[in-house]
Amino acid sequence: MRLLIGLTVAASITRVISSPPYRSAHVLKDRHPVPPKWKKVSRADGEGSMQLMIGLRQGRFKELEDHLYEISDPSHHRYGQHLTAAEVGELIAPTNESLRLVETWLESHGIFDLEYSPTRDWISLHTTISRAERLLETTYHTYHHVEGDVAIRAPEWSLPAHLHEHIDAIHPTNAFFWPSLQPRAVPVERRGFEAAPLGLGVDGLPSYEEVAAIDKKEMGHMDVPSSSDFARPEAITVDEACNKLATSPLCIRTLYGTLNYTPQVPNKTSVALVNYLGQVNNRSDIALFLQRYRPDAFSGAADFRTEIVAAARTVIALEGNLNAETILGLAHPIPLTVYNVGGKPPFQSTVFTTANKNEPYLEWTSHMLSKSDDELPRVISTSYADEEQSVPLWYARRACAGFAALGARGVSLLFASGDEGVGQDDKCFAHDDQERKMFLPVFPASCPYVTAVGGTRHWAPEMAGFDARSGFVTGGGFSNYFPQPKYQRHAVQKYISSLNGMYDGLYNNTGRGYPDISLRAYHFITVWNGTAHILDGTSASSPAAAGIFALVNDALAAQGKPPLGWLNPWIYTGGYRGFKDVTAGSNPGCNTAGFPATKGWDASTGFGTPWFPRLKGLAEENHFRGEYPWYMVQYE
Structure with missing residues (x-):
């Protein structure tokens, strides 16, 4: 330890009085265990080509974070003044010093042909595996x-x-x-569809009227809350719009109060989703879905736009259709803009890919931050996640910093909670200690700069989402990587206190708690390959939330106000x-009952599910601005 401290001090002095060292x-920078299901096969061919991406320390990230909190805090006078x-x-x-030192290091290894990101915080270079091994004093294996x-x-x-x-x-x-990054939609056995008298046509799709009539007796009569805050502005009831078997746009729009809202200035805001x-x-599948379940949105x-990032491959599957159909249906x-992001490269055992398609979130954030202010969508949904511990800490931090930068530019990022x-x-x-039992948080939902969306089922009351047939259980918990952010400290500590020691030692009670909110995640109708399928998962909750917040932003834009960010x-x-x-x-798992849903915020459903008329009113009036700082919030 003394030697390292001495080196650091000496380096600082040398920078002042002479040229940099x-x-x-070399000193170890990072070590991470190989995730389960991966097996080392052989030494990588040193002559194989490799593209290295080097992420330089961002020079003023703490300042960016300070800006982000100020422009996102309703009690602050800068609220809504997003950065360009x-x-x-x-x-x-990065600082000029960082650039100079890194470039000199690379030149000392004969590497001169460098490519830079627009903000120069990423350097890309092509080299061989053997040279990369010398650069990093490591050994690559297949x-x-x-x-x-x-x-x-x-x-x-x-x-x-240095x-x-x-x-x-x-x-x-x-x-x-890859391939641990997984889509979150879980197919459900289609037994209900096959047994019900749906009057299927050639395309095999029930109409939304038929869907709304199925299986209601099993659910029983459930009334919508009568509170004036959640009064229903239209005649149709949730019982008439929803059923146990299948969730349609009509159900979601009725359940969350968007059915009678017509976007006022739709071209002044935007929404997006990300595919991996x-x-x-x-x-064609989306057209069939909309024609059947949301004809006016056909x-x-x-009309939606598609952008290809990092040479994405094409595999038409349930997940992509679910996300687009859900957002368009709302x-x-x-x-709508769709980003198809590469990330599952066709490696050969001895030759590394010459195109960087390895780290999807970093690729995607770099792509998004290079966009002009007019091009950047205002709400973006992503339905993918990993076990947090399977992601190296340096990677999670750098990706999370990219999410913060997007937030500072006025983007609402929503991620499925798992x-x-x-x-x-x-x-x-724990991957590094197979004897240590622990709950398994997921990333990026654990990043404090994104809004994590959990899942529910049923209605009046809704409950934490699960489905025994598909194995789906809504995700939630506490990060082992990111500390509890100050905006949620009061709510989360209140919840932890209510647990009275339950699960102590299995989770990090000082970590970022998630989800933040929830939406229905149960039995979503999805058209794929011309036929209807039923899916569970927070993969549906996140795009549904994105659709609702896009409508809130539309209402704000109509009044000349900035998006929520x-x-x-x-x-x-x-x-x-x-x-x-x-x-x-609750959200069972790890051979436990999981975290219980309780009054106020909880680690199963967050603050609960949105009611659009109330959200819209709060956003337009923002009547709680200035009442008290967010760190002194008292919850009813």
């Missing part, structure tokens, strides 16, 4: 996954000591991100009043 000794692309770019750019994928990785890597404070990330190194793992959105199937005609409760039974162990400080300050509390159920 370009040749300091140029302003964010200045804050995340790893095979049980499902057939191949990756070339190095579980630990080092940097010269570069540690200037480099945050280098990949590919030890981030085994080769998932895309089939326009044109949306042809938010049309607000423009579909395995607090973790899969019998698999709840990063949602969490607003929600935890007073926006939670626009959510119907969910107090029934």
Whole structure:
């Protein structure tokens, strides 16, 4: 330890009195265990080509974070004054010293041909595996996954000591991100559809009137809350719009109060979704879905835009269709953009891919931050997640910083909270200590700069979502990587106190708690390959939430007001009043009953499910602005 401290001090002095120490000794930068289901096969071919991405320390990230809190806090006079692309770019750019030191290090290894991101916080270079091994004093091996994928990785890597404070990330190194990144939609047995007299046509799809009439007796009569805050502005009831078997746009729009809202200035706001793992959105399937379940939105199937990021492959599948159909079924005609992001590269055992398609979130955030202010969508949904511990800490932090930068530019980022409760039974162990039992939080939902969306089922009352047939259980818990952010500290600590020691030692009671909110995640109708399928999962909750907040932004735009941007400080300050509390159920997992849903915020359903008329009113009036700082919020 003394030696390292001495090196650091000496380096600081040397920078003042002479040239920087370009040749300091290598010191371990990061070590991460190989995730389960990956097996080391052989040494990587040193002559194989590799594209390295080097993430430089962002020079003024703390300042960006301060700006983000101020412009997202309803009690602050800067609330809603989002930063421009140029302003964010200045804050995340590395210092000149960082650039100089890293470039000199690379030149000393004969590497001169460098490519830079627009803000110069990422350097991309092509090299060989053997040269990369010398750069990082590591060894790359070929790893095979049980499902057939191949990756070339190095579980630990080092940097010269004087570069540690200037480099945050280098990949590919030890981030085994594929194929553990998984879509969250869970197919449900179609037994109910086949047994019900749906009057199926040639396309095999029931009408929304037929769906609304199915299986109501099993649910019983359930009234909508009569509180004036949640009064229904239309004649149709939830019982008439929803049923146990299948969830349609009519059900979601009625359940959450958007049915009678018509977007006023749809071209002044925008919404987006992100596809990974080769998932895309089939326009013909989406057209069939909208024609059947949201006829007035039929044109949306042809109108949405698609952008390809990092050479994404094309695999039409359930997940992509679910996300697009859900958003269009709620938010049309607000423009939708879809980002298809590469990330499952076709590795050969001896040759590394020459295109960087390895780390999807970093690729995507870099792509988004390069956009102009007019091009950037205002609400974005992502329905993918990983076990947090399977993601190297450096990677999670750098991706989370990218989400913060997008929030500072006025983007609301929503991520699914996962579909395995607090973790899969019998698999709840630390990767680096198979004897230590622990709940398994998921990333990116655990990042404090995103809004994590959990799932529910039923109505009046809604309850924490689950489905024994599909194995779906709504995800929630506490991060082991990110500390509890100040905006949620009061609500989360109040909940932890109510647990009275339950599960102590299985979760981090000082970590970021999630989800923040929830929506229905049960039996969503999805058209894929021309036929109807039923899916469970927070994969449906996140795009549904995105559609609702896109409508809120439309109402704000009609009044000349800025979009909500990063949602969490607003929600935890007073926006939670626009959510119907969910107090029934829990999120079982890890051979436990999981975290119980309770009054107020909880680690199963967050603050509950949205009621659009109330959310819209709170956003338009923002009458809780200035009542009290968010850190002194008292919850009813």
